[in-house]
Amino acid sequence: MSLHEVPNIAPRCGDCPIRHRAVCARCETDELAQLDAIKYYRSFEPGQTVVWAGDRMDFVASVVTGVATLTQTLEDGRTQMVGLLLPSDFVGRPGRPNAPYNVTATTDLLMCCFRKKPFEDLMGRTPHIAQRLLEMTLDELDxxxxxxxxxxxxxxxxxxxxxxxxxxRRDASLNLRTPSGRMAFDLALTREAMADYLGLTLETVSRQMSALRRDGVIELEGKRHVIVPDYDLLLDEAGDDADGGYLP
Amino acid sequence: MSLHEVPNIAPRCGDCPIRHRAVCARCETDELAQLDAIKYYRSFEPGQTVVWAGDRMDFVASVVTGVATLTQTLEDGRTQMVGLLLPSDFVGRPGRPNAPYNVTATTDLLMCCFRKKPFEDLMGRTPHIAQRLLEMTLDELDxxxxxxxxxxxxxxxxxxxxxxxxxxRRDASLNLRTPSGRMAFDLALTREAMADYLGLTLETVSRQMSALRRDGVIELEGKRHVIVPDYDLLLDEAGDDADGGYLP
DNA sequence: CGAGCCCTTGAGCCGCATCAAAATAAGTGG
DNA sequence: CCACTTATTTTGATGCGGCTCAAGGGCTCG
Structure with a gap:
């Protein structure tokens, strides 16, 4: 049994870092206690698969810390990432037995899991959970x-x-800041993962990262630490000044 | 006032063609009566805009008959369709004041509308509606x-x-058939709309339609009526034999 | 019959993919 | 601590799929 299968942190719901944003965000104290009673934690190492597309999946879960990806593939191996799961994001669908996508950890990952059946039962009794899940699903759809x-x-x-x-933007929001001016963050994705998300090849990703660096839109420290000297300039380069509304 | 603003059909919920698939699918008789009390119909002509992205939208609605599209654009005019709305599909988001996308009719379109506030209130009281909406939203996300x-x-x-x-496939399902063998249907989209949906130019769409016709994958009667001699062959050409799970 | 659409087809070009190889980084075992 | 391995990233050379620009054809409707 690897160290990673037993999390070193197993927060009480009260001081859970994603308490205010996850599927449990709307719950009252008593509702939270019911969730607390059926929850359990699992952790994964970078590269480890959480579930395979098509496999039976008898739990749902929230990402507590770390990053995971949802990917889909064609038989000849072409791969498209269809979701990037960051802390507070929800995985799994009540009322569906099998996982539709591969879920893979890209960093150390801690998930707060609920066996599906008890969770569904609880959802039937507590509208606050169902409401929050609908809200989160609509955000994901956007x-x-x-x-x-x-x-x-x-x-x-x-x-x-x-x-x-x-x-x-999401990194800023996690630190309760407004994105603007000079920003710095770690990119938890390899060039290949970025390519899979963007529908490009990893070579093109690398070339465009170099180009953005040459043009002063970003600076790089090592391969993964990114510094953005001017957030507005980055937004210009992104093509939509509407910003995107990816997250509140 | 155009003829189109007054629908010639205004079905009672009981014999509504989308009764079994729309947001009201799970409702009991009394719940249906409540919906019936606040619903109203609107119809649109081909090309007419239902709402503009960013505009205030004080209703939600189900498509009863016809086809509509959801589109998003960049400032320089590049357009991407992000949803194709067919009968029973739901438009609008409870709990959000503004429309995030352009909604446009591509055929004659009949919509069953509810003012947002009463609908939200009703949703709070009747879990069957909220449940069905969550289910539909999850399907749309997939x-x-x-x-x-x-x-x-x-x-x-x-x-x-x-x-x-x-x-x-959707056409077959509307006629309660299983897609297979020889099929024929009308395509309610112009080449340009197809291009906007597929992330292509209309010229490329036209060329590939011609190529598929040359190769016997499809036959065309006029520009919009498509005959598929062998559905399985078409699926092969689509690249994923998993079929896609677009709809139940 | 003429005016708009919508669609098709052609010619040429460009952005990104593909193929290939070297540079950098992070282990791993001797 | 170093030689060796392996994963990741960068960069270069070349080719092709789909875009752009342009012209012409069919249909519908006044």
Missing amino acids: AAREWMLLLGRKTAREKIASLLAIVA | AAREWMLLLGRKTAREKIASLLAIVA
């Missing part, structure tokens, strides 16, 4: 549609800039 | 992610074949 615009109509350079802007 | 794979990784030919397969 994000997916935003991504359709990116995949269908943006240039490689715009795609990269959009991805960086989104990660910068 | 469809959007399926489309992400298409936009990011499929060739032009595969994209066209995928679109035709999906429309063929």
